[in-house]
Amino acid sequence: MSDTTVISDDRVSLRPVERDDADLLQRSMTDPEIRIPLGSDLRNRHETTEFIEEYIEGDDNLSLVVEAEGERIGIVAAKSLTPVRPGLVYWFLPEYHGQGYGTEAVSCFVEYVFRNVDCHGVHAAAFDFNEGSRALLEGLGFTEEGRFREARFVDGSYVDVVHFGLLRREWEARQSD
Structure with missing residues (x-):
């Protein structure tokens, strides 16, 4: 666990994004297995560093690196x-998909x-084809609130964007069960 950890659970810990994490962020903007389901724009290392400076270090956002098994495995953020x-x-x-790390990390972050x-409350969006992301949100109690049909052009075709929401009182009720 890092000395800058702000949240930890059984298997994951979350800490602030540092400029040294540019390589991890760049992977999300270049690796098709991440970039396409996320809808990220393709960026080089310089653009990724600028993204960290402008977006991640901005006052109105919170971005944390997810670590598990001593490795950086992803990012959670609130815009x-x-x-x-x-x-x-x-x-x-991708090598950490389907192992429950995402659910645990997003739950801790929420x-x-x-x-x-x-x-x-909080809201999130997922492409209709991203079944894993949609299942993660639904499993945490998020409710589908709407769909923007063919709203984004992704990997050669227009896809639906599904919007989810979770109100504070819904989260608190789930935590007290």
């Missing part, structure tokens, strides 16, 4: 913390957001 419902973004290296950010 636009000032509105009523910040946007949740996350991705994990708990952290509700404990530290004055917001009524």
Whole structure:
């Protein structure tokens, strides 16, 4: 566990993104297994460093590296913390998919957001074809709130974007069960 860990659970820990994490972030913007389901723009290392400076280090966002088994395995983030419902973004290296790390990390992160950010709820979006992401959100209690049909051009075709939401009171009810 890093000395900058802000959240930890049985198998994952979350810590702030550092500039040394540019290579991890760049993978999300170049590896088709991550970039396509995430909808990331293709960026080189210089552009990734600028992204860290402008977006991740911005005052209105919270971005954390997810670590497991002593390795960096992904990112969780909340965009636009000032509105009523910040946007949740996350991705994990493909070699860690299907092992429960994503669910554990996103759950820890949502708990952290509700404990530290004055917001009524959080929202997230996933492409219709990204069954793993949709299942993760539904498993954490998120409700499908809408669908933007053929809203994004991804990998050669237009795809639906599915929007999910989770209210603070819904999260708290699940935690007390």
